[in-house]
Amino acid sequence: MIFHVNHKTYEVDLVGHETLLEVLRDKLGLTGTKTSCMESECGACTVMIGGKGILSCITLAANVAGEPITTIEGLADGENLHPVQQAFLDYGAAQCGFCIPGMIMASTALLTQNPHPTREEMEYALDGNICRCTGYLKIFEALREAGDKMSQLKAPRESALYQYIPAVSSTP
Amino acid sequence: MVQTINKDLVNPVGKSVPKIDGKGIVTGQIKYVFDVSLPNMLVGKMLRSPHAHARILSIDTSKAEKLSGVKAIVTAKDTHLIKFGSNEYFFPHTVDQLPLEDEKVRYIGDEIGAVAAVDEETAEEALKLIDIKYEVLPAVFDMEEAMKPGAPAIHEAMNNIAVILPVNFGNVDRAFKESDYIREDIFRTQPAAHCSMEPHVCVGQWETFSNKVTLWSSSQAPFKCREALAKCLKMDLNDVRVIKLAVGGGFGSKLEMMPMDFAACVLSHKSGGLPVKITYTREEEFSFSRRKHPMIYKIKSGIKKDGTIMAITGEVIADGGAYCSYGPTVIAAAIMRIFMVYKIKNFRISGYRVYTNNPISGAIRGFGGVQSGFAIESHIDMLAKGIGMDPMEFRLRNATDPNMVTINKMYLTSNGLKECITKAAAAADWKNKYSKMRNQCRGIGIAVAADVMGSKMYKSHESAGSIVKVEEDGSVYLFTGAADTGQGANTALSQIAAQELGVSYSRIRCKSGDTEITPFDTGSFASRVTFISGNATKRAATDAKKQILNVVAEEYKLNPEDLDIIAERVIHKKDSSVLLNFDKALDLCYSFNYGRQIIGRGSYNPKTTPVDFRTAEGNVSGSYGFEAQIAEVEVDKETGHVRIIKMWDAHDIGKAINPQGVIGQIEGSIAMGIGYSLYEDLKFKNGRVVNANFANYRLPKAIGMPEIETILIETIDPEGPFGAKGMGEASLLPTSAAIANAIEDAVGIRVKELPMTPDKILKALKEKEQTTPQTATESQQ
C-alpha cells in the first residue's frame, strides 16, 4: 500500500491490522511520533491528516493509505524550524519532550486554521494532549507567538474556525 | 510569566538560554529509550503474581520454553537471590526486595520471572504457559489494620511496621500547658501516580563472553541503577554500563533499579546475548511501578494568643505497600520538613511506615512533603483562624530566619521565606482579598514550604562529578553524571560550565548519565542537581580554565593568578585588558610546544552532617530553598466544583541559572499539585488498581489551567554555584493546602482528605448548612 508521509511516498507491505502509529514508528522509522497510553487518551501520537490532528494509535493504517499525512518529522522546512517548533523552543514550552511531537502537531493544526486563537480556543484544541511537565502555560505562550509568525507568513483568514466547511458536503 | 529566550549566549548564567536539547525535542529527532531498536532485539515481558499475598510452591516453565519464538525464561533460580533497596546505608533492614521473588509474593504484580521472545504476542503466550502453584495467604490492604497484632505478616517486621521514626524535641507537655489555644486534626491523603509520559522502558544486553552488561534505561539515577544491578548480578561496577538517553519524565518513579531492568539483562544472558527490550504499558505503569504513599497525618498543636507556635505533636502513618523502596526517606521527610519552615521548640511526632499488600509506595516529587504539606499547612491555617489571626501574618510570625540552626540541627543559611510570604501576599493583594470575597464564593489561601537540595540519606556520600573537556577548536564537552529527565539539568549545567569557563553557551555540548563515560552522580532527586552537580560542574570548569590560563601565563611569562577568562577573552584581572581571545588561547594550548589537553575535573560533596535517625538530628542538606504560594479559588456551591482563578508563587531559588527553566518547573509543579489536590486518585480494590488508565485517572489538562504569577527571590546562596539553590519540588508542596485554605476562605468548609473532589465539597457544604443557621454564613462581609 502507498503512504504519503511528509511529502514522501512510501510503499509499505501491510498485513492489514497495523495502526498508523505502528506503521510510522516500526515500518517507516519515524519515531518522532510517540505514544504514552496506546488507547487514545494522551495525544502523544497525534499526527495531521487533511489539516486535522488525529490520533495514530486508533487509526487503522490501511484506512488512511494514500492520504497526505504529516508527522513531527515533516514540519521543518529543511534546516528551518516551523514557527510552532521555533516558538516551543523559544518559550520553554518543552521539558521532557515526550508529549511535544503530539502537542506540536495539535498546535499546528489549530494555528493553520486559526492563527489567533483565544486562550479558550487553545485550551479546547489541546485538551486531548497530556503534558505532565509544563502545566501548559508556556505552551499557550508559544502558540500566541507561533500564530503571529504564521499569520505574517500568509494572509490571515477571518475567523477561520467557523469558516471551515467540510470538503464533502453532499448528503444522501 | 512570559519569559522568552535570550539570544546572547555569552555570560549565560541568569539568562533564559534555549534548552540544550531543545531542537531535538521539537523536531522529534531526540531519542528516548522508548525509541531504541537494536538488531535481533527481543521483546521481554514480566511474569507477575496474580495474588496479593501468596507463597510460591512451584514454578514450571517447561511448556513455555517449548513455545516457538521463546528465547529465554528467567525466574529466581537464575539469580543470586540478592536483595536490593533504596536506603541501604542508613536503613539496612529495609533492603527487602528480590529482583525476582522466589518464595513469596506480596502484592498483585510482584515480579516472579520474565520471558523474552521474538515478539510481544509470543512473550505473552509464553507467560500464560508458565504454571505456578501458589498457597494463597491472607492479605491486608489497610495500613491501620496492618499494624494490628494478628495481621498477616508480610515481611519479618513486627506488626508490619517497616520503619519507626520517633522525632522528639523539647518538652511538649509543658508547652501545651503554656498554650492559649490547642487543636487537633486528622488529614488523609490519597495514593497517586507519577504519570511520566514515557513509561518505564529498558533494553538490556549481556555480552556473554566479555561478561559485560549494558542497560539502556529511562532512568533518573543511572548510577544508582548500576549500583543495584551490579550488586544483584554480583558484578564489578565497571562491568555494568547503564545508559540514560532522553528521559520522558520521571517525577521519582525512575529513581531505582526496577526488576524489569534486572530481568532484561538476565534474559539477554540466557538468550545468548541478544538485546531484550521491556516496555511498560500504561496499565503496568499505573499498577506495578511506584505510587505516592497514602498517609494518615494526625497533628495537634498549641499556640499562644499572639500566634507563637508552642508545641506540635502527632502521628504519621504511611501505607508503604509490599516493599520499602524509598519509604524511610519519605516518612522522614514528611515529618522533618516543618523544621525548615517554622521555628519550633517543642515537637513530638512519630512516623510509621507500614507494609501492606498494596503495590509499592516510593519516591515521588515532593518526597512525603506533598502529604505533610497538605496536613500541616491546612492545620496552621486553622490554628490562625482559632485565634482570629490572619494566616499570612501567623506564618510570618513563626517563619524561620536566615543563618539559624533549627532544633534538629539543620543549618539554614540563605533563607528568603519571609520575603517569599510578603512578596506573594503583595502580588496577590492578600490584604484586600482575604476573607473579603465570600459573597462571591471566592477565597484566597496561602501555604508555605521549604525543601532540601540533596539529601545524604542513601549513601555515605552524595557526591557529583563533572568533566569539562575543551577541544582543539575551542568547542567544549561537559560530561556529567547528573540525569536530565526533562527538567533542564543539561541546560543549567552547561550554562554553569560556560559561565565559569568564560565562554559562550553555544560552545557547550553535554553528555550526561552514562556510567561508562560520565563521572559518578547519585541522580536527579531531592532538587539536588543544580546545587550539587552544579557545584561539581563549576569546579570542573574552574579546573579547565586554570589549565588554559597556565599555558597562557607560561607563554606570556605572567602569573596565572593574575589572569581570567571572561566573555570569550583572556584578560588581566588588574585592568581588564584583553590578552587574547579564547580561540587563540586554545590554539596555544594545543600548539607544537605545549600540546596540553584541557580536561578539567570537578567533584562536590555537600557539607552536611549525617542524620541520626534515632533523634532526627542532623543537617541533611548543604542549603535549603523556600517558598510561599497563594491560591485564589471560586467554589460553585451547587456543583461543588472548584475553579482556581490564579496562583502566585514566590520562590527563593538562590539565583535563577535559567529563569525560563525555573518558571517552567514552578508552573509544572503547580499543575501537578492541582491534580493531586482536586482529582488525581489511584483507586484500589483488594490490592488491585482499578483505574489504571488516563481515562479514569485524570491528569490536569489544558482546559482550566489557571494563570500563575511567579516571583523569583534571589538570596544568592553562599554555597550554591553562582548563588543558586536547587528547586523543582518545593512548588508542589504547598499547593494542596493553599487550595484547601482558599476553599475554606471562600465557602467556610474544611476538607481534610485529598483529593478535594466535587462530591466531598458538596457533602461538606451540606453538613455545614445543617449545622450552622443560614444567617450566620450570610452575615460575613
Next chain:
Amino acid sequence: MLLNPLTFHAPKTVEEAIELYSTLGEVRLLAGGTFLLNSLKLLKKRGIKTPQHVISLRKISVLQGVKVTGDTLTIGAMTVINDLFSSPHLTDNFAILRTVCRNISTNPIRNMATVGGNLTSRYTWTEMGAPLIALEAVMHFCGTNHTTESITVEDFFKNFAKTEKILTHITIRRDPAAALAYQRVKKLSDVDVPLLAVCIRTHFNDGCFTRTRASINCTTSFAKRDLVLEEFLNGKKTANGIAQEALAHLDTSIYDTRSDDYKKSMFRISIKKAIEDLTRRGQT
C-alpha cells in the same frame, strides 16, 4: 501489534458496504474508530476473539457532510463531530448541537469521531442521544436490497440502539419557535468524563410551556424522555419558582438507578438550571 489480524475493507458506496456487511461473518463497521479500535485492542489484551473483518465507511463520500434542504437539517452519519460543530447550518433549534459537540471528549477525538458512531456505538453515555431525542431527530438506515428504514432517535434508544443496518444520515426539522436548554455535568472539574446530560425542548404558548420534551442521559443507561416532567411542565406558566416545583415531578427511576448522592444532586441542579433557562426565555 496492537490488534489481532483482520481483513480490511474500504467500500466506496453504501451498496457495496451493505453487501459486505451482510455477507461477511464476524464483521464490524469502522466509522471514526474512536470506539472500535480501542475495543479491539482491549479484547485482544484480554484474549477474547475479535472480528475477522472490518468495513471502513471512510471512503463513502455520500455519508459525509451537513446540509439544509427546505426545513430539514441532514447530518451524514460519517460527519465528524468537529465538522458538525463548525457547520454554518447550525441555526435555530439546530444551534444546540454546537454546545453538544463542543463538550464531547477531546479535540483529536472530535476530529475523528462521527455523529453516526456516537449514536450507534451502544455505549450508554454517548452525548448525541439526549439532544437528538429532544430535537425529535430521525435516523435513516440502509439495509440489504436497497431497503431503507427510518426510526426516531428516541425509538432507536428504546430498542437499546440495536441495528443490523447501516446508518446513513440523521434528519432534524427546523423549528424556529423552539426553545432548548442543555446541561451537562462532568465527573470532575476540568475533565471531560460525562456524568449526566439533560436536554429540554419546549415551546411557549400564552406564557405557558407546551410540547415539551425532556430528554435525560444518566450515562448508566441509554438516553430517554422523562414523561413525568414533561407532563408537569406542559401547560404551566413560565413563572419563577416553576423550576423548583418541577423537581417534585420527576420520573425518579431515571435518576436514582445506580446514582450516588452527588449525582442525584447534580440531576436536580441540572434540571433546575435548564428549566430556569427556559423560563427566562419564555418570559421575554
